[in-house]
Amino acid sequence: xxxxxxxxxxxxxxxxxxxxxxxxxxxxxxxxxxxxxxxxxxxxxxxxxxxxxxxxxxxxxxxxxxxxxxxxxxxxxxxxxxxxxxxxxxxxxxxxxxxxxxxxxxxxxxxxxxxxxxxxxxxxxxxxxxxxxxxxxxxxxxxxxxxxxxxxxxxxxxxxxxxxxxxxxxxxxxxxxxxxxxxxxxxxxxxxxxxxxxxxxxxxxxxxxxxxxxxxxxxxxxxxxxxxxxxxxxxxxxxxxxxxxxxxxxxxxxxxxxxxxxxxxxxxxxxxxx
Ligand code: NI
Numbered sequence: 001x002x003x004x005x006x007x008x009x010x011x012x013x014x015x016x017x018x019x020x021x022x023x024x025x026x027x028x029x030x031x032x033x034x035x036x037x038x039x040x041x042x043x044x045x046x047x048x049x050x051x052x053x054x055x056x057x058x059x060x061x062x063x064x065x066x067x068x069x070x071x072x073x074x075x076x077x078x079x080x081x082x083x084x085x086x087x088x089x090x091x092x093x094x095x096x097x098x099x100x101x102x103x104x105x106x107x108x109x110x111x112x113x114x115x116x117x118x119x120x121x122x123x124x125x126x127x128x129x130x131x132x133x134x135x136x137x138x139x140x141x142x143x144x145x146x147x148x149x150x151x152x153x154x155x156x157x158x159x160x161x162x163x164x165x166x167x168x169x170x171x172x173x174x175x176x177x178x179x180x181x182x183x184x185x186x187x188x189x190x191x192x193x194x195x196x197x198x199x200x201x202x203x204x205x206x207x208x209x210x211x212x213x214x215x216x217x218x219x220x221x222x223x224x225x226x227x228x229x230x231x232x233x234x235x236x237x238x239x240x241x242x243x244x245x246x247x248x249x250x251x252x253x254x255x256x257x258x259x260x261x262x263x264x265x266x267x268x269x270x271x272x273x274x
Contacts, residue, residue, distance in 0.1 A: 012042030017212035021056035102137025187220035
C-alpha cells in the first residue's frame with residue numbers, strides 16, 4: 001500500500017489546461033505552483049482566455065520551466081478582439097514554450113458575445129493557428145453543430161488540437177476523433193450524474209484522451225465545488241482507470257505521452273524558436 005502510494009507520487013501527470021493566472025490564485029499562487037512538482041505534476045499548460053490573460057500566461061511560462069503556454073481569446077471575450085489583438089497573438093505564438101492557440105471556439109451557453117462575432121473570431125484564430133503551425137485548444141459549449149461545421153470548413157484536421165472539457169455526445173466525440181483531435185477530460189468525469197461523458201470516455205481510445213483541470217474551475221469529487229488545482233488530477237485519472245478497466249498508472253503514463261504529442265513537445269525541443 002505504501003509502496004503503491006509512493007509509486008503513484010513518482011508518476012508524472014500532465015495538466016493540459018489550467019488558468020493559474022486567475023485571480024482565484026492571487027493569495028498563494030507562488031506557493032501552490034512550487035508544490036506541484038513534488039505532488040507528481042510533470043507539466044502544466046497555462047491557457048489564455050483573453051489578450052490580458054495571454055500576456056499573463058507568457059509571464060508564467062517565463063517564470064516556471066515546467067509550464068508551457070497557450071495564447072488565444074475565449075468566445076466570451078471576443079468582443080474585445082481586433083486585428084491588433086491577432087497581431088499580438090501571432091507574436092506571442094512564436095515565443096519559446098508557447099505550444100498552442102487557445103482557448104478559442106463558441107459558447108452559446110453564456111452567449112456573452114454575439115454568435116456571428118464568436119464565429120468570425122473563431123475562424124480568424126483557426127487561420128492564425130494554421131499560419132503559425134500550432135495546434136488549437138477548442139472551447140465549445142452548447143454549440144456542437146456550429147463548431148463541427150466550422151472545424152470541417154476550415155479543414156481543422158490539418159491543424160490538430162484538443163476539444164477541451166469535452167461535453168458532447170458519443171457521436172460528436174467520434175467525429176472529433178476522426179478529425180484527429182484529442183478529447184480533454186477533467187473533473188466532470190467524476191460527477192455521479194455525468195453519464196454522457198463517462199460513455200464518451202468508455203468509447204474513446206485511451207491514446208486520444210488528455211487530462212486537464214481547467215483550474216480554478218471544475219474540481220473533481222471529492223473536492224467538487226472547491227478551487228481546483230493540478231494535484232486533484234489524480235482523482236480524474238482514477239475515474240478514467242475505472243471506466244476503462246486499466247490501471248491508474250497506465251492512465252497517467254499514456255495521457256502524459258498523448259499530451260506531448262498533442263502539443264508537439266518533442267519536435268519543439270529541436271526547433272529553433274526566438
Ligand atoms: Ni479553460
